[in-house]
Amino acid sequence: MKMTKALWHRAGQLGVTLGALLATRLALAVGDLPGGPAVNQLDLHPPVTEIAADQRWLHYFMLVICTVIFIGVFGVMFYSIFKHRKSKGAKAANFHESTTVEIVWTIVPFVIVILMALPATKVVVAMKDTSAADLTIKTTGMQWKWGYDYLKGEGEGIGFVSTLDASQRESSDSGKPAPVDDYLLKVDNPMVVPVSKKVRIITTATDVIHAFMVPSFGIKQDAIPGFVRDTWFRADKVGDYYGQCAELCGKEHAYMPIHVKVVSAADYTKWVDGKKKEMAALADDPAKVWTLPDLLARGEKVYAGNCAACHQANGKGGGPIKPLDGSPTVLDADKTKQIHTVLNGQNNGAMPSWKQLSDTELAAVITYTKNNWSNKTGQLVQPAEVAAARK
């Protein structure tokens, strides 16, 4: 008796602790993220495309059928469990086979399954129809960021890379991330698309398999290196929509979000114009000869955006990631060694190839690593040297 009381007391204490713990967590000042996950969301995202709406309908349809069958089957089972107990004096019957019954409960589920498959078939066909797109965008999965290239339609020629906000990545490492609504979903350059236009997404990758997913649009398509696959969406509503990489792609798998901004046709045109001007301004003259301070300033930005995720801001790396601070390759008087590593990668792509960065960016970041932390080589790498190494 005493023992049970003590046990109940303990259980009560535990319950209170757990309750308090959950309550403090709920008090975290995080709200729903429109176009992204809602707090304790129970269902699929509110659909923004016809396909996503169809998927949600199919899911409800399945849920209803499954619930009805579940209640039916387990209603019978639990009735039996309560009625046909030895303790209630139930005597075992003797029946143990019936071909008729077996045939019935083979045929009936078969028919139900066909009924389920019919509406799904229509959606599969619609999902795979990527013809007659208004805009085609190639999305390239890279460890660990997304590249967007506008291939066809308004904005043709625009291309940029989209990475997770660096402060959020640091915040994750700190173990006590600040409670923001778009935690791990904020990127520097979102993909921008016009509303009500059919957008075809072509996926590929440079290193390993990634997957491009935007739940509100009902799309998820693996991005496979060396291969090209496609999917499509037509967003009905202006807004911001979020997704994440859905195929395990290595260390930073959780840190390559997707942000798609759906804007009106007029805003889209405005964005295209702005982006084109910005790109023209950013385009560096590859023949320019830079000074050390300029290269260092530029290199620091390139490093933060591309290298710091693995090699860390302090250049020390960690685990399998090699340190740059004090690295023989970085310190080597022969500059081509490091240029070669950065261009072509190393260890089967564990250190990926960075060919997609411009000559200027590569020259800047290499110069930066050669003259930062305890590395004081005084060496300067010019864009022309990187361009020469590419050949």
Place this chain on the structure above:
Amino acid sequence: MSAVIDHPGHGHDHAHDHAHDDHGAPQGWRRWLYATNHKDIGTMYLLFSFTMLMIGGVLALLIRAELFEPGLQFVNPQMFNQFTTMHGLIMVFGAIMPAFVGFANWMVPLQIGAPDMAFARMNNLSFWLLIPAALMLVGSFFMPGGAPAAGWTLYAPLTLQMGPSMDAGIFALHIMGASSIMGSINIVVTILNMRAPGMTLMKMPLFCWTWLITAYLLIAVMPVLAGAITMTLTDRHFGTHFFNPAGGGDPVMYQHIFWFFGHPEVYIMILPAFGIVSAVIPAFARKRLFGYTSMVYATASIAILSFMVWAHHMFTTGMPVTGQLFFMYATMLIAVPTGVKIFNWIATMWRGSMTFETPMLFAVGFIFVFTMGGFTGLILAMAPVDIQLQDTYYVVAHFHYVLVAGSLYGLFAGVYYWAPKWTGVMYNETRGKIHFWWSLISFNVTFFPMHFLGLAGMPRRYADYPMQFADFNAIASVGAFFFGFAQVYFFVFIVIPMMRGKGEPAPQHPWEGAEGLEWEVPSPAPFHTFENPPKLNASATKIIA
């Protein structure tokens, strides 16, 4: 007194022992290292798999500890990927599969009236191969760069980036595969050649039937896995380009080969559990199994269909419309024979005279919770819905409902049902019930919220996640720790006392409604049983002479 630990030749019928005492059964450690007795080997398999279950469980708890709240508190993402990968590999190849082989070793000869397994020395080898394989797999954590971190599916080309531990992992899987194939050949030959006179195939207990079919599946698909990982190995070291796109290889080809193994593998892990449940339900309903013949056919249909559905794991790789439709239809079709099995079990319970000892609780819990996993499987089979749910926590919830509540609960039902025969003592019923309810509740607390996380789009294998997912992750983590402790409780308070022979002595026939030849031998089962073929009654469930 317990057959599990006692020296063979003590504590039971001495008339029987005479014959083998003459050829000097080895003692001490030699008894286990040189073991050729199916009961000893079965015991070793079961203890091995429980050890691996604990190691895999610790990894699971490390994962859940990291995911308890947003942000990285304990490990870096690379380490996290190692945990998820090794948790999967250890549970699948180290815990669940060997556990069923352990059951087969113990029960198949007893159920068909055979003196032992057909190839006793190969049986020894197939067990002892597991030890170096497991050491290599778990030891890979201590290799430079840590354990493999490419997910248990080992998708190329991520595997090509892994450190030397990947090779250790591949060799470990090769060895475990060889062990599985040997075990399967042994089971097939034993069942086909060594049944007692009168034990025709269609009178054989369903556990033997499901294992016969499973063994064929294993022999068919383990070489396929070996091929896939060997190609990965040569890609890594010998300059081939099977899966490396840089040399014209195809990463999706790896997935096709892997899942051609991987889907039948799913049934390898569940069919023997179906067999166990088909033995337990009739025993505690005190009524014969309903639709024995249709159960056999349903098992065979599931096995055959399992070869035709592999690409449903790959809907998001970008298959052509016809491919998606074919694999969607074929997958949904599997619901039919699986449904037949559930209906047959419920019809067996119907108008029975039921009692609910622990084996029955686990069997009923199995039907109830496994069916939930079956329904989510049906939902995932729908290609358009799968596009939303592929690679999210919904999938994690789904396969833990079928693998934990399915395979593991089936195993627990089997342990409680047959352990009195193995050890000669009864387990403590109250403790068994505590284990059941504790496991059932904490299991659902852990995995049910994952459905919501998946629907809301939280991808699996994520070391950190957006804040909106925090509460369900916290609940799942708390549940996981309770579930883990329940299994420690099971080992300390149920397994150990039984192995030490503590508890009420078990009668030869401890379950009123149980039928079958295993209940025709004393408890604990003597070291040697059925040395002379028994004479069986018409239903092949009793010995008449």
